[in-house]
Amino acid sequence: MVRVRLKLPSSEGRVARWLVAFMTLGFIALAAAAIAIGWITVRNRTYTAEILHTQDVRQAIATLQIQMEQSETARRGYILAGKPLFATAYARTAGNLVPSIRTLRHLTRDNPRQG
Numbered sequence: 001m002v003r004v005r006l007k008l009p010s011s012e013g014r015v016a017r018w019l020v021a022f023m024t025l026g027f028i029a030l031a032a033a034a035i036a037i038g039w040i041t042v043r044n045r046t047y048t049a050e051i052l053h054t055q056d057v058r059q060a061i062a063t064l065q066i067q068m069e070q071s072e073t074a075r076r077g078y079i080l081a082g083k084p085l086f087a088t089a090y091a092r093t094a095g096n097l098v099p100s101i102r103t104l105r106h107l108t109r110d111n112p113r114q115g
Contacts, residue, residue: 057107064100067093
């Protein structure tokens with residue numbers, strides 16, 4: 001078997017080495033970009049879940065506040081007017097407070113500062 005050895009001129013050898021080096025750097029950069037995209041995607045999902053949880057907590061607070069105001073209004077109406085209609089409204093709205101408080105406690109159990 002005969003071996004053929006080509007000797008490249010020194011300038012072509014340097015160019016070839018630089019070309020290989022830059023291609024390697026390009027592949028490394030591409031791999032780093034893929035890893036960064038994966039990491040950002042995971043973080044984005046985490047942040048989205050936290051934002052949705054915050055919106056749920058705010059909605060539960062707003063619902064509880066509305067129910068408390070309705071209950072208070074019905075109670076005052078009964079005290080001032082003495083009509084049974086207000087007592088019925090108070091009983092209905094006051095009955096909704098406990099489940100709303102439970103919901104809010106459930107949503108805020110993950111954060112001791114909120115509990």
